[in-house]
Amino acid sequence: MNAIDATDRAVAEQDIEPPSLLTIIIDTNPHAWALLDDTLPLTKAVASLLVFINAHLAINYTNQVAVIASHSERAEWLYPTDVHPDNVQSNGALANGRDYEDLMDRGGPVQPPDDANKYRPFAQLEHTLMYNLRKMMNTTTTDAINSSPATMLAGALTRALAYISKQTASLPTATSSTQFNYSDPSAMAGGNELTTDPTKSANALGLSSRILIVSVSGDLADRYIEIMNCIFACQRMSVPIDVLKLAGDPVFLQQAADTTGGIYMSLSTSTARAGLLQYLMFAYLMDQTARNHLIAPGEGEGVDFRAACFCHKRVVDIGFVCSICLSIFCEPLPDGTCLLCGSHLSMTNYGRKPVVVPKKKVKKKKRPTESGTDTPASGAGTPMPG
Amino acid sequence: MSSTASQRALDYLEQLPGTTFTKLYQQPSTALAIFRRMLPHLAKTLVMAMLYMPKPFAVADVDVWIKPDAEGLQARDRALSILQRLRILFDTRDEKDGRPAYKLSDGFARSLRMALTGGGNHRSFGVPSNAPDKQPVSGSYLDAFARQQWEAILYYVVGSAHAGLGGSTDAISAGTKQLLQKGEFVSVRGREAHITQRGFTFLLQEINAQIWTLLIVYLEVSGALHMDPVDVLSFLFTLGSLELGISYSTTNLTPTQQQMLDDLSDFGLVYRRSNDEARYYPTRLATTLTSDAPALPNTSLTSTTSTTTLASSSTDPSASANEKGYIILETNYRLYAYTSSPLPITILSLFATLKTRYPNLITAKLTKSSIQSAIASGITSDQIITYLTTHAHPILRRQNPVLPPTVVDQIRLWQIEGERMTAWKGFLIRDVGTAEEYDKAVQYADALGVLRKEFRGKGWFFVSRMDQMSVYFRAQAAKKKEAMARREG
Structure with a gap:
């Protein structure tokens, strides 16, 4: 009879792991990669990433992956692409003859060559990704590179978030089982649940998502507001942002990883960069299910919590915060009006030298031994006895 | 639930001789499939972490990596045990400092790496037909x-x-x-x-x-x-x-x-x-043999890795109720099944009393006599419950637990009425040594999930699986010997 109680039911829970969506944002900023060229060229990094992506897909049949390039002036999908590559070829390749040749050099048209030595989904992904990356590089103009030295990380993050919520919504709200996928309209409620109940993590739903940013450029202060908003959105959706920093200063990304519970590591030396693949496989491959049991690396490092001001995009130690909308400014506002919300702020006392209020002269105390009672001092000296 | 299937496959694989494994792991597709299908999640993460590691992974480092709570330890022991049973992981010693360490089987690691990177000439992922088919099959x-x-x-x-x-x-x-x-x-x-x-x-x-x-x-x-x-x-x-x-x-x-x-x-x-x-x-x-995905689905799950080629192939309107989940079970033991196909109806009739049949719906009731007649013919209550859970209608699936607990408990009780004994095949371990050693051994067996029953008074305990335990006892004995030798020397 002991077998029948509530615990028995709990044991019956399935130990099947939820599918996991890995969204990778590759910072393809040409300026930064040019600096890294002698230690870790982009091609090598992408090759390592491809192995890493394949490993992620190998872990679970239902695992998904999305790759976004955060290029210098735009964010671009690398995988999956909405347009069927065949269509791209028919018009895109004609417009750009070199593109077509490049592909021919690789031994085939856009469809991956039929290779019995490679798992087909891997081959397809690799092919699509490389094709899109090439296309993006070929369509990058010199002007675009010259005009912006930074990277479009905010745009890429936004796209990643949009994709994640779309995928989450399209999966059923199966609480205990992910194997049944029914296409009834009520399944879409999963998307809304996120907004109504932020405490419920994505784990309860079918899909657990995470974002990996492979970053090479520093100086993200330009897009501070957008990036921080993305970070908070991730935190709310419980999507951890893992950051792998290959170069550049870490200010906001470190905060991103810290806020969302992701992993932050900085491979700043060339030996560390040479081991990129091992870093990826060891530290970044574990999904949320595995993170329950493993200790994530990179914890406990000092996090730089500084913010950038909204007016000049400077990173500030001490700033001025609008009491209405909480925007940050690096210097007091000239007319006392918040630049963002327009509220009138009075800063009556700021900037003025503190007025030195002359201290009321403390009356000199008499020597305590002199008499037990404190007599008010008079201007004249007390006549001394004797 | 397909874990029973992988369990059976695992049991089968386990009894194969080591040479068979060596041969099996020469094929990258096999290495990939076994990796994907047979291993628990933590084991997969471990294997991937070790795959490109130049040195063996020290045992102490593994222990540091895994969270030291009970759940983490249990998951670790399970992962390591399965990896060793499938001849993927081996104990070894670090070349430099001689610390105990884990090492991946060379053949397996090579094949898995090849599966991830491509290359080689093994042709194990199937050779597509060159000539296009005149009448392609959809x-x-x-x-x-x-x-x-x-x-x-x-x-x-x-x-x-x-x-x-x-x-x-x-x-x-x-x-x-x-x-x-x-x-x-x-x-x-x-x-x-x-x-x-x-x-x-x-x-x-x-x-x-x-x-x-x-x-x-x-x-x-x-x-x-x-x-x-x-x-x-x-x-x-x-x-x-x-x-x-x-x-x-x-x-x-x-x-x-x-x-x-x-x-x-x-x-x-x-x-x-x-x-x-x-x-x-x-x-x-x-x-879908090597996946946990439903075998005959109408899902978007399977289309994720192949979106570029087969966008429309996975939508099959005729996918029968069999895969979709069609059973609603109420707390009053009434059962409604949205199906018109004779196969599920026949299966339901094995353990439920059918009441009415409509064009697309069957109503039935779980009764004591229907369940007990099923049990008499050899079906267990767990099988019935698993079947109902696997085929539960989406409406039921929204709640947790999926089936009404009263009904589930009652089905179990109806079975237990007839049987008062459970038989386990296994091993009785006794004469473990001191009380402390006994406690440790029992704890280890419990963490592995093989402990069935403990007879604390007699200092015995009963386990369902021996191989891991014998490894444990051997290690304990070796430790003891070492300690003895140190004391003497």
Whole structure:
């Protein structure tokens, strides 16, 4: 009879792991990669990433992956692409003859060559990704590179978030089982649940998502507001942002990883960069299910919590915060009006030298031994006895 | 739940000799399939972390990496135990400082790396047919074919329970019938086939588990027919990595595998127009062999990795209620099943009293007599509950637990009324040593999940699996010896 109680039911829970969506944002900023060229060229990094992506897909049949390039002036999908590559070829390749040749050099048209030595989904992904990356590089103009030295990380993050919520919504709200996928309209409620109940993590739903940013450029202060908003959105959706920093200063990304519970590591030396693949496989491959049991690396490092001001995009130690909308400014506002919300702020006392209020002269105390009672001092000296 | 299927596959694999594993792991597709299908999640993460590691992974480092709470330790022990049983992980010692460490089997690591990066010339992911087919076969046709073949088998099994209700017994080949008998799903007495307890178990599993159950019987039988198990297994794993809707060439298959194609098309795993055609199409039953995805789905899950080629193949409006979940069970033991297909109705009638039948709906009731008659014919309460859970309607699925607890408990109670004993095969361990050692050993067994019963007063305990425990005792003995030697020396 002991077998029948509530615990028995709990044991019956399935130990099947939820599918996991890995969204990778590759910072393809040409300026930064040019600096890294002698230690870790982009091609090598992408090759390592491809192995890493394949490993992620190998872990679970239902695992998904999305790759976004955060290029210098735009964010671009690398995988999956909405347009069927065949269509791209028919018009895109004609417009750009070199593109077509490049592909021919690789031994085939856009469809991956039929290779019995490679798992087909891997081959397809690799092919699509490389094709899109090439296309993006070929369509990058010199002007675009010259005009912006930074990277479009905010745009890429936004796209990643949009994709994640779309995928989450399209999966059923199966609480205990992910194997049944029914296409009834009520399944879409999963998307809304996120907004109504932020405490419920994505784990309860079918899909657990995470974002990996492979970053090479520093100086993200330009897009501070957008990036921080993305970070908070991730935190709310419980999507951890893992950051792998290959170069550049870490200010906001470190905060991103810290806020969302992701992993932050900085491979700043060339030996560390040479081991990129091992870093990826060891530290970044574990999904949320595995993170329950493993200790994530990179914890406990000092996090730089500084913010950038909204007016000049400077990173500030001490700033001025609008009491209405909480925007940050690096210097007091000239007319006392918040630049963002327009509220009138009075800063009556700021900037003025503190007025030195002359201290009321403390009356000199008499020597305590002199008499037990404190007599008010008079201007004249007390006549001394004797 | 398909973990029963992987458990069975695991048990089968485990008893293979080490050389078979070496041969098996030469194929990247096999390495990938075993990695994907057989390993628990933590083990996968471990393997991937070690895959490109130049040195063995020190045991102490593994321990540091894993969270030291009870759950983490249990997951670790389970992961390591399965990895060692599948000959993927080996104990070794660090070359420099001699610390104990773990090492991946060379063959497995090489093959898995090759699966991830591509390259080599193993051709284990299936050779696509070069010439385009004149009449290409669509995904929905393949699904229909697979369903027809597979349901014919199920009809045969279930039909033997209710003669006259099932489909015609001529629908499946003699070979398959033999196989079902060998696997003791049905037993033939006189001219008629009768369903056995294993047959009921088989019926009540979900499709993917059913396939594996049948395939394992096939593997056991094929060994007796002098078919090389390595060939058979690696072909099965290759099938799991093929893609639906693409035709593959039979030219570079071994004779064993050619022979298998005939049998597999009887099961509905592959489709061939005629038995001598040089191309074959894997069906969804085959392509989902190495996944946890439903075998005959209408889902978006399976389309994620192949979006670029087969955007529309996975939507199959005719996907029967069988896969979708069609049963609603209420707290008052009433059961509504949205189905019109005779197969699920027959299965339901095994343990429920059917009340009314409408064009698309069956109403039934779970009663004490219906459940106990099912139990009398060899079905267990757990099987019934698993079946109801696997096929629960989406409406039920929204709540947790899926089935009303009162009904679940009552089904169990009805079974327990009849039986007061559970039998476990296993090992009794006694004379462990000091009380402290005993406690440690019991704790270890508990963490492994093999502890069944503890007789603390007598200093005995009972485990269901011995191999891990014997390794543990050996390690303990070695430690003791070392300590003794140190004390003396």
